């Protein structure tokens with residue numbers, strides 16, 4: 001067993017290269033599971049490795065950007081080799097389910113590990129990690145004490161000071177869907193109108209670029225996912241970003257919009273049993289913490305205690321379910337477009 005394990009480990013490392021289609025006798029011996037992942041975090045590999053060591057099942061990770069996973073699966077159809085699909089954001093995982101790319105299944109373990117608001121009522125996907133959409137502000141540009149909720153960004157006092165990521169980002173689509181569920185159509189429309197009329201900078205391509213501009217004072221206030229700021233603070237993007245992130249004040253609305261990364265069983269999975277085992281592992285306290293720790297996300301239960309998150313305030317997730325975010329996605333996009341959100 002020892003020589004096989006040693007061999008499998010080196011194979012495992014190789015199989016993590018993008019799109020590697022290598023085959024090896026260990027596949028036959030221990031089983032395998034092919035993962036199409038839109039979680040482009042190198043640190044996920046450690047979690048897959050741990051799963052292999054516990055079960056002998058070899059996960060083969062195929063990383064690609066989220067939209068191309070969905071396109072890839074549609075193109076591959078019945079011939080797809082995917083067993084598991086991992087995607088970030090409620091809108092994406094719900095869209096994959098709607099497009100018939102996932103299959104329903106029931107697992108007692110998953111039903112136990114994943115709180116019901118974080119899983120598909122039809123059993124097509126389960127959340128694995130959580131992320132919070134936070135407000136960031138530059139205290140030299142705005143009165144931070146006046147900003148507590150997403151709604152506050154519509155305040156006319158913030159004219160010319162609000163910066164937003166582009167409408168096509170699912171993160172913002174899910175935030176708007178969240179507000180639609182919580183506050184209804186009329187209030188959400190007013191909020192969108194007020195907030196977009198406070199925007200003067202061109203809409204941003206990503207959360208990191210937006211954080212940098214809030215730090216530099218080009219923007220007074222913006223909305224991003226919490227882990228981008230944490231990663232900058234941790235120095236992962238270099239020392240320049242680290243010092244920029246220090247200039248930003250993080251405001252975690254109470255309650256906050258919480259989004260997820262999630263996994264589901266691919267419709268044409270050929271290794272169903274192994275795939276469910278891997279999903280159960282990823283959603284377990286060990287697996288979820290393993291995924292969330294290095295990326296500064298939060299696990300499914302409890303919250304990251306990373307020192308970079310200490311100044312962010314505590315998280316109190318609002319009552320909106322991930323499935324509701326999917327239901328309201330199309331409407332959210334329509335309303336964003338009408339409000340002038342570019």
Ligand SMILES: [Fe+2]
Pocket residue numbers: 088225
């Ligand atoms: Fe992200």
